[in-house]
Amino acid sequence: MSALQQFIEREIPKVNAALYALLDQSTMPASLKESMHYSIEAGGKRVRPLLVLAVLEDALEADERVEDRYAVAAAIELIHTYSLIHDDLPAMDDDDYRRGKLTNHKKFGEAMAILAGDAMQAMAFQSIAEAHSIPADIRIELVQLLAKASGADGMVGGQVLDLEGETRQLSLEELEHVHIHKTGALLTYSIEAGAILSRMCEHERSELKRYARHIGLAFQIKDDILDVTSTTEQLGKPANSDEASEKSTYPAILGLEQSEKQMQAHYEQAIDAIAFFQEDSYLHQFAHYIVARDL
Amino acid sequence: MSALQQFIEREIPKVNAALYALLDQSTMPASLKESMHYSIEAGGKRVRPLLVLAVLEDALEADERVEDRYAVAAAIELIHTYSLIHDDLPAMDDDDYRRGKLTNHKKFGEAMAILAGDAMQAMAFQSIAEAHSIPADIRIELVQLLAKASGADGMVGGQVLDLEGETRQLSLEELEHVHIHKTGALLTYSIEAGAILSRMCEHERSELKRYARHIGLAFQIKDDILDVTSTTEQLGKPANSDEASEKSTYPAILGLEQSEKQMQAHYEQAIDAIAFFQEDSYLHQFAHYIVARDL
Known part of the structure; x- marks a missing residue:
């Protein structure tokens, strides 16, 4: 097992424990808890929480990392999960399956x-606000940046652009603009949250954001490529669904070969941005995992 | 014009200015901004922002009140507005009109x-987080309590209870339980936010929360009564809609006369809780306005 795989297998249970603790401490109606629990345990790869934790792992010694980093990691996963629940709704992408399971609205x-999505968004901010071992000024900065990254200027704005782009073929520039908002903003936030919790200097923080921007785009190109090259069984959702729905994708605009090249270029830019970390850092390994994964 | 009316007419434009400033500073897609703007300017009574401001007005001298109180007031109105947009959706209450205008989904x-609702929720937390003249530890407490009041343990949980109660006649106790969460939690938060910003002691803060709980229930009973006794033109939505939809209401459970008495009892409890304010305080006037209003 690679060091990254060991890290992932060690950290995911801790992220999940933080997520379930938030649900368990709540007095919400049982039906709402069941619906939220269903989507939270639906087998996500926990990429965003792992990115926060990877930055801390690379930047700090074990005794310098605050326990409450898992509360921040959980907050990001809650935002991501709520966005998937709302994106799957009939008025949006109208998806029946997600990761091989019925989508939340098909089930509940x-x-x-x-409402489960709405409650998850609030719970995300609550999770950061209640992470008392993190100083208040750091927590409020984390709240502010998460609100911006997940709201109208970030993820939600990107989803609007995505919906508006569905009726026509986008240019490469427009497609990047969609991704930088829809998925990139929250990925970048994950990395930046790690940098903030590690008390990095402005230069390193800005370089890490550059890293995040490039792995975000590499991640998205890889997703588009996998949709073309994988089977339905591998994806847990219908393969070639992008082509069927005439979605703008990198392979549709650039072809498969050029898409691979673009992805590789973003990978190299990402690696360039983290030159101040050792070459076997988790962020190096993450960048490699993102372009090499087959799921 | 009463002192309360003067206060309301003076303060509402400042709340609106804070709301529009949040929209204006954003780089969001124009279509999203239009949709959010539409619901924000849809003529709400701004009761919740006014409650925050009224506490500050009663508790502090003019030069002690921070300018950023309008950012907190705006945050609460954003949460309230997003909840109305989502509640009106076809999957929820399926309403075509709100305050005499088409509902957001009928229009956009x-x-x-x-998505406009999702973005408003994020913007609410952003508004508090960016209220830099308020110390970070106070801002983070305001974020934490707002997340709790508006999420699964508060407003959203109450909406779930409300939907689940639609299929049967609720008992008075169950109906109160719904209201304490669905509308009461955010009203109580509004008052508590004012108390926090005024640096009130624990005793006064707890008394103000008692006040909030009672005016919240009085407000809801009044709403139910108005639905029975008003015309469609007065309400800006179909009158008697509660009865038509077989909703559990105070008049349906208690009859009109007993409902009026209950409302009066809550009014008196509310007044009792704010004995430490002068009898002409804005909170006294607000309590009176809530039970005496005809809209």
Whole structure:
């Protein structure tokens, strides 16, 4: 097993424990808890929480890392999960399956899916706010940046652009603009949150954001490529669904070969941005994993 | 014009200015901004922002009140507005009109309405986080309590209870339980935010929360009564809609006369809780306005 795999297998249970602790401490109605629990345990790869934790792992010694980093990691996963629940709704992408399981609204109905997503967003901010071992000024900075990254200027704005782009073929520039907001903003936040929790200097923080921007785009290109080259069984959702829905994708605009090259170029830019870390750092390994994965 | 009316007419434009400033400073897609703007300017009574401001007005001298109180007031209105947009969706209450105007999804489509609501929630937390003249530890407490009041343990949880109660007649106790969460949690937060910003002692803060709980229930009973006794034109939505939809209401459970008495009892409890304020305080006037209003 690679060092990254060991790290992932060690850290994911801790992220999950933080997520379940948030649900367990709540007095919410049982039906709402069931719906939220269903989507939280639906087998996500926990990429965003792992990115926060990887930065801390690379930047700090073990005794310098605050325990409450898992509360921040959980907050990001809650935002990501709520966005998937809302994106899957009939009025949006109208998906019946996600990661091989029924989507939240297919299982619990549309009203509950909308409300479970709404509650997850609030719980994300609550999780950071209640991470008391992190100083208040750091927590409020984390809240502010998460709100911006996940809201109208970031993820939600990107989803609007994505919906508006569905009716026509986008240019490469427009497609990048969509991704930088829809998925890139939250990935970048994950990395930046790690940098903030590690008390990095402005230069390193800005370089890490550059890293994040490039692995975000590499991640998205890889997703588009996998949709073309994988089977439905591998993906846990219908393969070639992008082509079927006439979605703008990198392979559709550039072809497969050029898409691979673009992805490789973003990978190299990402690696360049983290020159101040050792070459076997988790962030190096993450960048490699993102372009090499087959799922 | 009463002192309260003067206060309201003076303060609402400042709350609106804070709301529009949040929209204006954003780089979000124009279509999203239009949808959010539409619901924000849809003529709400701004009761919740006014409650925050009223506490500050009663508790502090003019030069002690921070300018950023409007950012906190705006945050609460954003949460309230997002909840109305989502509640009106076809999967929820399926309402075509709100305050005499088309609901957000009737005007902009369901996808945009879901996303506008999601973006408003994020913007609410951003607004508090960016209120830099308020110390970071106070801001983070305001974020934490707002997340709790608006999420699964508060407003969203109450909406779930409300939806689940629609299929049967609720008992008075169950109905109160719904209201304490669905509308009461955010009203109580509004008052508590004012108390926090005024640096009140624990005793006063707890008394103000008692006040909030009672005016919240009085407010809801009044709403139910108005639905029975008003015309469609007065309400800006169909009158008697509660009865038509077989909703559990105070008049349906208690009859009109007993509902009025209950409302009066809550009013008196509310007044009792704010004995440490002068009898002409804005909070006294607010309590009176809530039970005496005809809209």
